[in-house]
Amino acid sequence: MARIAPLSGFPEWLPQGRIVEQHVLDVLRHTFELHGFAGIETRAVEPLEQLLRKGETSKEVYVLSRLQELDEPGRPEREDKQLGLHFDLTVPFARYVLENAGKLSFPFKRYQIQKVWRGERPQDGRFREFTQADIDVVGSGDLPYHYEVEIPLVMAEAFGALREIGMPPVRILVNNRKVAEGFYRGIGLEDVEGVLRQIDKLDKIGPEKVGALLVDECGADEEQAKACLALAAISGSDASVITEVRALAESHGAVTELLTAGLAELEALVVAAGERAPGVVVADLKIARGLDYYTGSVYETVLVGHEQLGSVCSGGRYDTLASDGKNTYPGVGLSVGVSRLVSRLLSGGLVTATRAVPTAVLVAVSAEETRRDSDAVAAVLRARGIPCEVAPAAAKFGKQIKYADRRGIPFVWFPGEAGHGADGGAPGAEPAGPAGSVKDIRSGDQVDADPATWEPPAEDLRPRVVPAASPVR
Amino acid sequence: MARIAPLSGFPEWLPQGRIVEQHVLDVLRHTFELHGFAGIETRAVEPLEQLLRKGETSKEVYVLSRLQELDEPGRPEREDKQLGLHFDLTVPFARYVLENAGKLSFPFKRYQIQKVWRGERPQDGRFREFTQADIDVVGSGDLPYHYEVEIPLVMAEAFGALREIGMPPVRILVNNRKVAEGFYRGIGLEDVEGVLRQIDKLDKIGPEKVGALLVDECGADEEQAKACLALAAISGSDASVITEVRALAESHGAVTELLTAGLAELEALVVAAGERAPGVVVADLKIARGLDYYTGSVYETVLVGHEQLGSVCSGGRYDTLASDGKNTYPGVGLSVGVSRLVSRLLSGGLVTATRAVPTAVLVAVSAEETRRDSDAVAAVLRARGIPCEVAPAAAKFGKQIKYADRRGIPFVWFPGEAGHGADGGAPGAEPAGPAGSVKDIRSGDQVDADPATWEPPAEDLRPRVVPAASPVR
Numbered sequence: 001m002a003r004i005a006p007l008s009g010f011p012e013w014l015p016q017g018r019i020v021e022q023h024v025l026d027v028l029r030h031t032f033e034l035h036g037f038a039g040i041e042t043r044a045v046e047p048l049e050q051l052l053r054k055g056e057t058s059k060e061v062y063v064l065s066r067l068q069e070l071d072e073p074g075r076p077e078r079e080d081k082q083l084g085l086h087f088d089l090t091v092p093f094a095r096y097v098l099e100n101a102g103k104l105s106f107p108f109k110r111y112q113i114q115k116v117w118r119g120e121r122p123q124d125g126r127f128r129e130f131t132q133a134d135i136d137v138v139g140s141g142d143l144p145y146h147y148e149v150e151i152p153l154v155m156a157e158a159f160g161a162l163r164e165i166g167m168p169p170v171r172i173l174v175n176n177r178k179v180a181e182g183f184y185r186g187i188g189l190e191d192v193e194g195v196l197r198q199i200d201k202l203d204k205i206g207p208e209k210v211g212a213l214l215v216d217e218c219g220a221d222e223e224q225a226k227a228c229l230a231l232a233a234i235s236g237s238d239a240s241v242i243t244e245v246r247a248l249a250e251s252h253g254a255v256t257e258l259l260t261a262g263l264a265e266l267e268a269l270v271v272a273a274g275e276r277a278p279g280v281v282v283a284d285l286k287i288a289r290g291l292d293y294y295t296g297s298v299y300e301t302v303l304v305g306h307e308q309l310g311s312v313c314s315g316g317r318y319d320t321l322a323s324d325g326k327n328t329y330p331g332v333g334l335s336v337g338v339s340r341l342v343s344r345l346l347s348g349g350l351v352t353a354t355r356a357v358p359t360a361v362l363v364a365v366s367a368e369e370t371r372r373d374s375d376a377v378a379a380v381l382r383a384r385g386i387p388c389e390v391a392p393a394a395a396k397f398g399k400q401i402k403y404a405d406r407r408g409i410p411f412v413w414f415p416g417e418a419g420h421g422a423d424g425g426a427p428g429a430e431p432a433g434p435a436g437s438v439k440d441i442r443s444g445d446q447v448d449a450d451p452a453t454w455e456p457p458a459e460d461l462r463p464r465v466v467p468a469a470s471p472v473r
Numbered sequence: 474m475a476r477i478a479p480l481s482g483f484p485e486w487l488p489q490g491r492i493v494e495q496h497v498l499d500v501l502r503h504t505f506e507l508h509g510f511a512g513i514e515t516r517a518v519e520p521l522e523q524l525l526r527k528g529e530t531s532k533e534v535y536v537l538s539r540l541q542e543l544d545e546p547g548r549p550e551r552e553d554k555q556l557g558l559h560f561d562l563t564v565p566f567a568r569y570v571l572e573n574a575g576k577l578s579f580p581f582k583r584y585q586i587q588k589v590w591r592g593e594r595p596q597d598g599r600f601r602e603f604t605q606a607d608i609d610v611v612g613s614g615d616l617p618y619h620y621e622v623e624i625p626l627v628m629a630e631a632f633g634a635l636r637e638i639g640m641p642p643v644r645i646l647v648n649n650r651k652v653a654e655g656f657y658r659g660i661g662l663e664d665v666e667g668v669l670r671q672i673d674k675l676d677k678i679g680p681e682k683v684g685a686l687l688v689d690e691c692g693a694d695e696e697q698a699k700a701c702l703a704l705a706a707i708s709g710s711d712a713s714v715i716t717e718v719r720a721l722a723e724s725h726g727a728v729t730e731l732l733t734a735g736l737a738e739l740e741a742l743v744v745a746a747g748e749r750a751p752g753v754v755v756a757d758l759k760i761a762r763g764l765d766y767y768t769g770s771v772y773e774t775v776l777v778g779h780e781q782l783g784s785v786c787s788g789g790r791y792d793t794l795a796s797d798g799k800n801t802y803p804g805v806g807l808s809v810g811v812s813r814l815v816s817r818l819l820s821g822g823l824v825t826a827t828r829a830v831p832t833a834v835l836v837a838v839s840a841e842e843t844r845r846d847s848d849a850v851a852a853v854l855r856a857r858g859i860p861c862e863v864a865p866a867a868a869k870f871g872k873q874i875k876y877a878d879r880r881g882i883p884f885v886w887f888p889g890e891a892g893h894g895a896d897g898g899a900p901g902a903e904p905a906g907p908a909g910s911v912k913d914i915r916s917g918d919q920v921d922a923d924p925a926t927w928e929p930p931a932e933d934l935r936p937r938v939v940p941a942a943s944p945v946r
Contacts (some may be wrong), residue, residue: 036862119539389509
């Protein structure tokens with residue numbers, strides 16, 4: 001085979017790295033299910049016209065052609081029949097809700113863990129293919145505010161459960177569109193979207209340049225620009241942040257009904273988060289989220305100490321997730337960038353797996369003629385939930401132990417009387433009974449054992465995902 | 474949104490169906506890990522040139538283009554840079570092995586569960602997007618025969634574990650390329666691939682037409698054609714099938730070294746399978762597998778009673794899974810067609826889930842002001858691993874019970890003293906203590922309970938996947 005090389009932007013992990021990723025996915029799924037979210041998957045493709053409704057990412061869509069069509073001149077299928085790979089899980093979920101509205105119960109809580117694709121040039125940690133893990137709650141007609149509190153708290157719980165594997169803490173930054181819009185309108189700025197777009201650039205270009213852009217692009221005067229920047233500078237994790245925003249708005253005579261409504265929501269979120277996930281959720285008034293479909297809470301999440309990685313979990317409230325003309329479906333959701341997160345955990349040397357295989361026990365083979373004895377031992381162990389494999393060949397026991405050692409398999413089982421002559425066996429080991437003996441190849445300890453009763457220590461049963469001493473990939 | 478309609482060939486399930494699919498995937502993963510297979514994922518795309526190496530499926534490849542390229546005249550990227558979606562998991566696995574050979578330990582046992590795509594016209598149950606679950610063992614340089622025995626027995630175990638949810642039994646049909654080739658050459662036929670291709674059509678067009686094709690297309694005379702058909706007619710699940718083949722070969726003076734070697738392998742498989750998975754594995758000499766890269770055992774799997782569905786799990790031994798010029802990597806593997814299987818389980822009304830959500834308990838809300846009390850009860854239950862959600866609104870209890878009922882949630886929790894007035898509460902229910910009371914909405918039984926100690930019956934903790942009374946989707 002020619003030209004075997006990684007494709008830039010399409011990450012893949014070695015088996016040990018995949019164990020880390022799988023653990024992250026398992027923790028997310030488990031947490032989502034504990035909160036009553038039902039799992040769904042949608043097809044990987046959507047009609048191009050659906051994907052292009054979100055203008056700003058349209059250029060990143062991968063379009064599919066069947067190979068035989070490429071041989072024909074011109075584009076044989078009309079654009080409305082063309083299919084593209086989804087670039088997020090929100091567009092397909094909105095379509096799924098409309099398609100199945102009659103068969104779903106609302107409010108509908110769903111999680112969805114799938115790959116998405118973006119055809120952008122790979123750069124600074126951006127992937128062309130990556131896994132997202134989304135939760136959303138969608139209502140029919142209306143959706144109570146308390147779900148905007150619940151969604152980030154579910155994620156806080158999931159991230160909390162990942163702390164023990166060595167993942168750094170997260171900070172979930174929250175804001176509310178009503179606060180921003182209410183404030184901007186209160187000080188006399190009408191181009192709310194324009195202002196949000198500029199405020200979104202604060203981390204990249206700083207307040208001075210954003211201030212100039214607000215004047216140049218959004219029709220703000222110097223004082224209005226200053227007020228916007230002052231609002232964006234406010235952050236905090238308790239109710240005092242609400243007081244601060246209200247004081248700022250009062251000082252500009254900018255207290256609108258919308259602002260007041262937004263502040264009440266933001267306060268409810270900050271207070272509930274302070275009780276249920278202390279220290280995780282921070283109100284940060286500069287969080288804008290570029291996309292114009294958010295209408296209430298907006299969220300971004302940074303890994304503490306890895307802020308330059310960007311947000312690892314973003315989302316918000318949208319009053320119109322989907323609409324079929326008759327019915328409107330408001331939603332609120334958050335999306336974890338699993339690949340971005342796992343990539344950092346692995347390449348940053350933060351997290352590793354204790355071995356590269358699920359196997360806890362390698363059953364040795366003393367001669368090919370007795371392989372079925374080894375198979376029988378393995379079958380008994382497996383029936384009791386102990387992952388094991390049988391040695392590939394009846395090589396010298398030293399070589400079989402090496403096979404286990406290379407993979408991090410902690411135990412080698414010597415069936416029947418094989419234990420007697422085990423190469424490298426502990427000198428004081430008892431002669432093995434008919435059921436055989438099992439050696440912990442890390443300590444060298446070897447004991448007689450019966451596959452129907454022997455158990456490995458619980459921490460050795462499966463590979464564990466733990467803080468890493470050094471980078472793995 | 475316009476034109477919301479399912480795309481033919483791209484299956485999606487409602488949440489209840491997805492629970493069935495997820496269960497099937499969990500059972501497969503669990504079984505594979507018990508046998509020491511390490512999970513990997515590969516990217517969804519491969520360079521087109523890699524995908525086109527398997528000539529016969531080349532026309533089914535979906536080719537990707539970035540949307541902005543489509544606006545430019547002509548095809549901007551040369552073909553060797555073009556990417557296509559993988560149509561199976563074998564091609565990407567072979568590439569992964571070559572790319573990472575230095576970092577893997579051989580023999581390398583891996584499982585891989587991912588979507589694949591084929592751009593063919595959807596018809597008779599064929600999908601354009603579907604999930605495969607593959608296991609393969611790949612060696613470096615050589616790979617012992619016993620893995621050809623192990624692979625179908627792992628699958629037999631996985632399918633066996635699915636019997637309890639209502640999946641019909643499977644029959645794994647096995648053959649050996651060496652037997653077929655040795656026999657054909659022994660009777661004087663040289664076009665082995667051609668003969669295999671015709672034999673592969675037996676189920677579709679019957680022995681008469683296949684016999685004619687052997688004569689017309691493969692240079693066989695009448696007697697040779699009859700001998701091929703006689704071989705293909707042999708099947709059985711014990712060693713007598715070996716005797717039968719040998720007798721047929723002897724009667725044609727067709728006992729070659731290759732045939733003898735193949736029969737020894739086939740016998741080892743049939744005997745081991747008879748011991749370890751009685752009644753599941755059947756030697757069937759007509760199994761040909763159209764693809765020319767198989768070199769030893771070949772496998773197909775039918776659902777008993779659903780044979781017309783085609784094979785739900787196929788594969789075999791290939792002496793050259795991958796090669797980089799210096800090293801050759803032989804492999805043996807099997808691939809489960811998960812979507813085909815699950816589609817039949819659901820649409821055939823064979824299997825269902827006991828509810829559509831993971832939730833075991835709905836915590837009621839008596840007034841929005843006391844929602845935090847309900848949240849607190851839910852948090853205590855979740856900390857103990859009990860999936861629960863809090864009611865969407867402080868509606869009348871009857872309406873909250875209906876919310877649970879519609880989703881199949883078995884229990885409703887009334888926090889604090891709320892239990893007193895529970896609409897529809899059992900007349901004899903004790904007044905609730907401060908911790909509240911919990912109602913089994915199926916029986917109407919309501920008892921005082923403390924979220925720190927109450928447990929639902931184990932069978933209600935999560936949705937179970939069970940034999941269905943009627944079709945679900």
